[in-house]
Amino acid sequence: MKTVLVADDEPTLLSLIADLLADEGYAVVTARDGREALDLASEEPPDLILLDVMMPRLDGREAFRLMRDRPDLQQVPVAMMSAGIRADQVPSGVALLSKPFDLDRLLSLVARLTGG
Amino acid sequence: MAETGVTGLEMVATGIAGLDVILGGGLPAAGAYLIAGIPGTGKTTLGNQFAFFHAAGGGSAVFATILAESHGRMLAHLRQFAFFDPSLVGERVHYANLLEALDEGGLDGLLVETRRVVREHHASLLVIDGTTAAEDLAPSPLDYRRFTQALQVQATLLGCTTILLSHRRPEEVDAIATHVDGVLVLARERLDGRALRSAEVTKLRGVAHLTGSHDLAITGAGVAIYPRLEAVVGNAEPLAPEPDDRLGFDVPGLDAMLAGGLPARSSTVVLGPPGTGKTTVALHFAAAATSRGEPVLFAGFRETEQALSRAAAGLGLGLDRHIESGLARVLWRAPLDLSPDQWAWSLLDAVAAHRPRRVVVDALSDVVRFITRPERMYGFAVALTNELQARGTTPLFTIELDTLAPGDIGVPLPASSAAMDNGVLLRAVERQARLRRWVSVLKVRQSGFDPAIREFVIGDRGMVVGDIADEEHPGSPAGRARTGRSGT
Numbered sequence: 001m002k003t004v005l006v007a008d009d010e011p012t013l014l015s016l017i018a019d020l021l022a023d024e025g026y027a028v029v030t031a032r033d034g035r036e037a038l039d040l041a042s043e044e045p046p047d048l049i050l051l052d053v054m055m056p057r058l059d060g061r062e063a064f065r066l067m068r069d070r071p072d073l074q075q076v077p078v079a080m081m082s083a084g085i086r087a088d089q090v091p092s093g094v095a096l097l098s099k100p101f102d103l104d105r106l107l108s109l110v111a112r113l114t115g116g
Numbered sequence: 117m118a119e120t121g122v123t124g125l126e127m128v129a130t131g132i133a134g135l136d137v138i139l140g141g142g143l144p145a146a147g148a149y150l151i152a153g154i155p156g157t158g159k160t161t162l163g164n165q166f167a168f169f170h171a172a173g174g175g176s177a178v179f180a181t182i183l184a185e186s187h188g189r190m191l192a193h194l195r196q197f198a199f200f201d202p203s204l205v206g207e208r209v210h211y212a213n214l215l216e217a218l219d220e221g222g223l224d225g226l227l228v229e230t231r232r233v234v235r236e237h238h239a240s241l242l243v244i245d246g247t248t249a250a251e252d253l254a255p256s257p258l259d260y261r262r263f264t265q266a267l268q269v270q271a272t273l274l275g276c277t278t279i280l281l282s283h284r285r286p287e288e289v290d291a292i293a294t295h296v297d298g299v300l301v302l303a304r305e306r307l308d309g310r311a312l313r314s315a316e317v318t319k320l321r322g323v324a325h326l327t328g329s330h331d332l333a334i335t336g337a338g339v340a341i342y343p344r345l346e347a348v349v350g351n352a353e354p355l356a357p358e359p360d361d362r363l364g365f366d367v368p369g370l371d372a373m374l375a376g377g378l379p380a381r382s383s384t385v386v387l388g389p390p391g392t393g394k395t396t397v398a399l400h401f402a403a404a405a406t407s408r409g410e411p412v413l414f415a416g417f418r419e420t421e422q423a424l425s426r427a428a429a430g431l432g433l434g435l436d437r438h439i440e441s442g443l444a445r446v447l448w449r450a451p452l453d454l455s456p457d458q459w460a461w462s463l464l465d466a467v468a469a470h471r472p473r474r475v476v477v478d479a480l481s482d483v484v485r486f487i488t489r490p491e492r493m494y495g496f497a498v499a500l501t502n503e504l505q506a507r508g509t510t511p512l513f514t515i516e517l518d519t520l521a522p523g524d525i526g527v528p529l530p531a532s533s534a535a536m537d538n539g540v541l542l543r544a545v546e547r548q549a550r551l552r553r554w555v556s557v558l559k560v561r562q563s564g565f566d567p568a569i570r571e572f573v574i575g576d577r578g579m580v581v582g583d584i585a586d587e588e589h590p591g592s593p594a595g596r597a598r599t600g601r602s603g604t
Contacts, residue, residue, distance in 0.1 A: 010269075012262070012265055012266045012269045013269050015266075016269055016270055016273055017273070023235075100146075100272040101272075102272065103273050103275065104275065106273070
């Protein structure tokens with residue numbers, strides 16, 4: 001079973017994404033900000049990390065930068081979720097999931113990045 | 117099913133023509149919307165109508181109830197409506213009961229169950245009826261607001277437009293309105309014993325919509341909404357009248373007074389107290405069209421099609437056979453419990469279908485007396501007139517005056533009358549123990565006309581205009597038209 005770490009400070013959206021991915025057979029770990037996401041990813045590297053860009057404590061870009069500094073997380077695929085940035089504004093090698101997105105786009109991106 | 121609107125948003129049409137007009141084309145897809153109104157305002161019918169339209173267009177709809185009438189009872193009621201298609205039930209319109217999920221799992225359980233049924237049926241439209249029960253069972257108002265917000269997020273994620281039906285009063289849904297993308301309020305009020313239904317979009321994110329209240333009726337077709345006429349039409353620049361192209365009445369004396377007839381595409385009001393011959397003048401105008409092989413539309417409120425045929429025959433006008441042939445079309449409506457906007461839209465539909473050159477409305481005063489707010493009368497009349505002219509027709513409206521006295525004339529629609537291009541006044545005066553009829557032309561815009569007041573008779577050859585009336589008569593029709601509020 002593939003594991004997806006989802007970080008978003010919007011609890012309703014976070015909960016729904018987690019439920020929907022779980023319905024599709026993924027193991028889901030959730031974080032409410034970038035710091036928690038970094039800690040959870042460091043404990044056990046997931047197969048995919050979905051990061052909201054704007055989060056308290058540690059935003060998505062900074063969390064991504066710190067993750068790439070860690071050898072055990074350098075190869076984990078990352079997608080950023082945002083309503084405010086364009087694809088050319090995300091770091092190289094990072095996928096963008098523009099908000100609002102629908103389930104089909106979410107599932108196809110997760111499947112692609114987890115090799116499913 | 118879903119189209120891209122002018123704002124670039126993907127729009128979902130409700131299939132209720134008037135509602136889609138006031139919504140600016142439909143609802144932005146995959147949003148959550150609240151329809152609120154006390155019981156009996158048409159929410160359940162509207163929700164089902166939307167679902168069947170959506171399904172007929174290839175979508176999949178779920179109509180879910182929490183604490184509402186049973187599905188069997190609801191379907192029995194729906195059979196009376198034209199939109200109901202039993203072949204879609206269970207195929208593309210699915211019914212689900214959410215009460216058990218709410219009882220067992222609370223609002224979280226309800227959310228999970230809605231998600232399950234939407235995904236099970238690949239639904240692109242979800243209607244939830246009876247949401248007041250969920251609100252009542254919520255641990256706190258804040259919890260219910262969170263639930264509503266979650267539904268809104270879920271609607272986007274699932275790509276499923278979600279409609280919440282609530283029988284809360286409009287003033288009770290403000291807190292919830294924050295968490296949805298749009299709010300439609302359905303209302304019902306009593307006025308002079310009449311039940312007036314209305315619809316108003318009080319919120320719609322990202323779409324330019326028509327504000328204010330619009331008439332709503334529940335008909336055999338389902339819920340029908342009639343946008344306020346002046347909110348939709350009348351702003352386009354009307355086609356200019358054509359002074360050189362005259363539309364006559366085939367009444368030699370009257371046509372002479374009008375320098376040949378009414379300029380094409382001009383608007384005309386024929387004013388007069390009861391019994392002075394307004395309908396006769398209108399019938400002449402209509403018959404003059406059909407005698408030239410031109411289609412005419414006659415919208416009336418007193419005489420039915422049969423009565424108009426008889427009246428025309430009695431005047432020696434061959435209108436009856438043209439009514440039979442379809443060249444003359446009669447749009448009759450009893451002047452009872454009338455929605456002016458509903459009537460106006462039916463008139464414009466008839467114009468679109470029949471493409472008449474002349475349109476007669478006998479009488480405009482029968483329509484506007486049902487306008488509940490007097491300040492609307494001017495805008496309504498101007499919008500209707502402009503639209504009829506913009507569609508290339510030459511409209512003639514009769515207006516009934518309340519007084520038989522030939523002195524000062526109280527015009528019931530003063531500003532509207534002033535907005536017309538042409539005016540003809542009919543009066544009845546007592547003389548030598550007889551009522552005599554007088555006709556005068558008040559104005560013909562940008563054209564000369566005969567200012568004389570002439571006597572006329574109505575007989576088996578129709579209207580015959582004669583000599584200049586006696587100026588010595590007391591209460592002379594040189595009387596002024598009192599223009600009331602306009603002060604002009």
